[in-house]
Each structure stands twice: as C-alpha cells, then as structure tokens.
Amino acid sequence: MKTIVLDPNKMNRTNSLKIFNKINKKLLKQIRADRNYQTPQGYISWEELSGIVGVGLSTCDVEFANADFSAFVHSHRMSLWFIQDAPLYCITDELFQAFDNTDVLNKPGVLTGWQPSLPTFLIALPKVLKSPSGDIDYLVVHCNNNQHPEWGTGKWRDIEIPEIQTQDLHFDWSTTSSKETVWMSSCQVTDNGDLSYNDDNNLGRNTIDEADREFLDRVRNFVVNILLSLEYSPTLNTEVSDGEIITKSQGFGVIKNPNIRRARWLGKGYQTKSDITKSGTHSSPHTHWRRGHWRVLEPSSDNKWKQSKRIWIEPVLVNS
Template identity: 30%
Template structure:
C-alpha cells in the first residue's frame, strides 16, 4: 500500500528535476493538452510531470508491486483519455463527515451502474494529510472487470498497458504520490455472486505499513468509494470548470479566455446547498457544543411498486446552539 521513492527530498524537487531533463518526451505531449485548473488544486504542469514520470514505467521489474500497479493505472488514464474531476472543498468536507455503512451492499449495486472506469480526482490543496505530513492532492482511480479487459488496456503516446488479470470479478484501485513523494496505493475486489469485498491486509510496497498507515488508507478508500457513489447515484450533472474559476482574484490576470486551445476538468460538487441545521434554545437543558451530525448512505425503495432499490445520501449537517 505504501512505498517511498527516494529520488529527491520532495515531490516538488522530483518534478523540477524531471522537467529539466524531460527524458521520455511524454511530458511535452501532455503539456500541450493545456488543462486549466483552479488555483486551489494541483496545477497541470506538476500533474503532467507526475503522470509522465510514472506512466511509461508500469512494466519495469525493478519496481515493487505498489509502484508498478500505480504506474499501470496512471498509464491507463493516459491512453484512454480519461477525465479529470476537481472535488469541491465543501463536498470533500461532507464526505469526511459521512459514514459509508455496508460496503458490501453498496458495491454490489455500484459495479453494475458505475458511469466510468478511469478518472483523475483532484483534491483541494492541503486538506488531506498523510501520517507522515505529506498532502494528498490527487487520486488516480480505476475499475477493472475480468469480463471487460478493454477497460484496462490500450495504446497511445508510445505506451501500451495490458490487462492485468485478477482473482475477483471486479477490482477498484486508487493510487497517488503525496507532496513528500510517498506513494500510496490500495484497492479491493468484489465478486458479483456474493457482493463481498475482498481485501488482503498486505502491503504491495517495500515500506513497512503501520497502524496509522492502515487507518489513512481506509480514509482514502472511503473517499474514493463515496466519490464513485456520488457520481453513480447522486450527481445530476457535472459542470466543467470555467476559465474564470482558474484565475486569481487579484486582477493581475486577463479576464478573457485565452485564444489557444485548452481543456478544463469537471467539477465534482453538490449542486444543492446543504442547509445548516440549528437547535432551538428554548429548552430546559444546555445547548449542545457545535458539532457535525454525521451523514450516511441509505438504500431506499424506488420505482413502480417500489420493488427496485437505489442508494440515497443522507447528508451530514452542522448542528449549532443558535436559534433557528
């Protein structure tokens, strides 16, 4: 699940050194995509460099499994021209205050309806911190199915990742390289006949994994799971990031969109504002300390005769002691 790549003293140092040499040429190709990303997220220059450093090395036997799996999934994102999503900070906070619940039931339904199989998820900068103090600002997410090898193979830009067979019917993986250059990778498998999640308590990397690491990986897994659930069951449409959302508000940048061709990621955010819940104070007991009332996911009956089931997100609310 974790491996430390010792090339420089930080991820930023690795990126700067790589861009200077640009040894594989993929970076120049990706840079021309010219993604415009909001300033509070990792910028395309850095992300393109990280992708270029990892995607071509998925088949290098000198790497441990965590590195090879991460590189392979990143390579799939590249060759499949998969989308980039920016997770809104408010939605991230809501996910962090939500209990996933019965994971087995969730994925039994999710695997048959998931709308995409590869994505790059960008997290707001300096919001998700690892036990070692590095920040996770992106997650590469991939879903593979033994009946659909085309989901997990392709060829483009001189790289051709092949389908990696696995024991379970369907596997979900997520991976990233945090700001301290620590690689995090994990995943789980699901068999359609029982819908039970299978995950071995092992490390795919060469580094020793401790209790805090396990807990952190579970946090990332919950976040990954809820993003996929939101896309599948809750999202009514995801707007593209606009040019205005990618510039600073200082007035030093042009307000008109540049003429050169550029791409924009999609937003992963709640279209409806979540109202804050208030507790009345006209009671005999003391007002509670402000706190989050945690959210959860609930399976509800829908459709004609209410014979079908779908997952509904009961959002968390912030409870205060003020008057309504």
C-alpha cells in the same frame, strides 16, 4: 499498501518533478503537446500532473513492477488516465467534508450489482487531506470489469501499457503525497455488494501501521462515496467555467496547447447542511457531525445495478 521513496536530502515531489523535467524534456514536451488539462485555482495544475503522468509512462513496465509493485500500479493507473483521455474532477471543500462524514464502508450491499460505467478518472482535491507522510492533492481511481479488458491496457506513441490481472469486479485508488510517498489500495466488490480488502497486505517498501490503516480507510470511504455520487447524484457534476480557469505559462516548461481538456466540478454550489440545537438552560453540545449514509433501494426482481437506487442521506453539522 504504500511505498516511500527515501531521500536523506529532504526531497519532495516538486523537486523530483523538476529533476525529471530536466532529464525527460522530450517526453514531457510530447505529453504537453498532446494534452492540456485546465484546473481552477487552488487545485493541482497540469504542469504538475503532466510531470506525474510522465513519471508514470516511463515506469509502467513489468521490470519496474518487480522492484516496487505499489509504485508500478500508480504509474500504470496514471498512464491509463492519460491515454484514455479520462475525466478530471475537482471536488469542492464542502462536498469533500460531506463525503468524509458519510459512512459507507460498513453499509451491507452498498455496491450490490455494481457495474462501473467509468473505468478511470482523477479527483483533484483542495487542501483538505493529509496522509501520515504529506499532503494529498489528487487521487487516480480505476475500476475493473472483466467484460471490458480494454479498460486495463493501452498504448501511447511507442509506450505499451501492460495488463494487470485483477478480480472480476474491483476498484483501486492511488496517489503520491507531497513528500514522495506512493499510496494505493485495492478493493474487491463481492457478489452480494460488500467490500473486501486487506490493509495488512503491504505491496511497498514499508510496514503498514495503525495510522496508515486509518488513512487508507478514510480515503477508501471517500472513493466509494465518489463512485456512488457519479452514478446517482448527477447534479453534483458541473462544468468549470472560463473565469475559474487559471492558465500557467511557466513552471515545468509548459507550452501553449490548443488540445484543451476541462476539469469538471463535483459539488460546485453544494452547501453544508447544518442544524442548531436549542437546549434551553443546559449547555449546548459542541459542534459535531451527524454522519450521513447511503440508503440502498433494490428493485423487486433481477437486482440490476441501473434499476436500483442509492439515496444519499447527507450529513449534518450540528451547532456550527
């Protein structure tokens, strides 16, 4: 479910956004006058994110969907994130590593009764995730619930965001890599809380290979951990302080804007759990993760999502 924007002249996302800025100055000026998200140092900036939003708003029409559906979905989701004034989270390196080593995809019923309370959000990543086609520094996540059709559509100025027909309960994530690759994956949640997806269903211009499947699986596992943590581990979610904000006045034509939106931390202050194994006269085992998981505790009756519990059994770094 990826699509690559081919370019023989070593194009990358940064260069593409600079070109887009020259062609679409009016649109980007409107976006940046309307909104200003602030992020800590080391994370994707609003200059770059607003450029990606601009691309999304200009390519989220049905005609573009017929040309490249995966790229259209990403444009659609980035547009919704902006229009719905949805949250922006910055996850710390420590928590990313912990979630990356917490198995959730094969946990039966891990999303039993799932009712998403947050339709759309964006995760800004530190420099920890590489795809087979470039670095990944953000993920936009969208959840669908047919009881809330307004989650999947919207309007900003004269731009209409069309509705995409989906299953009753599902989530999807998408992103663009540093080398202009659009990655996306959709996952249905079955009635018994299991996850249903098909990585052989290629929606882009390229054939999915084994390395691609491994990457999709890794990100999918990470996203489910995020969905669970937002519901059941609220202490991981904190505000970004003034001293952590890096405000840039140059770059892609950014203008000063009082309409500030703050990023939030996921995992600020989180510390990796470690264990040093004492093995006597024997050689110590190499450093490795004792992988984590989520313990599912369902209520005795009515199996309601808000009445159930998911307890995170954290991974442990052994002999670090």
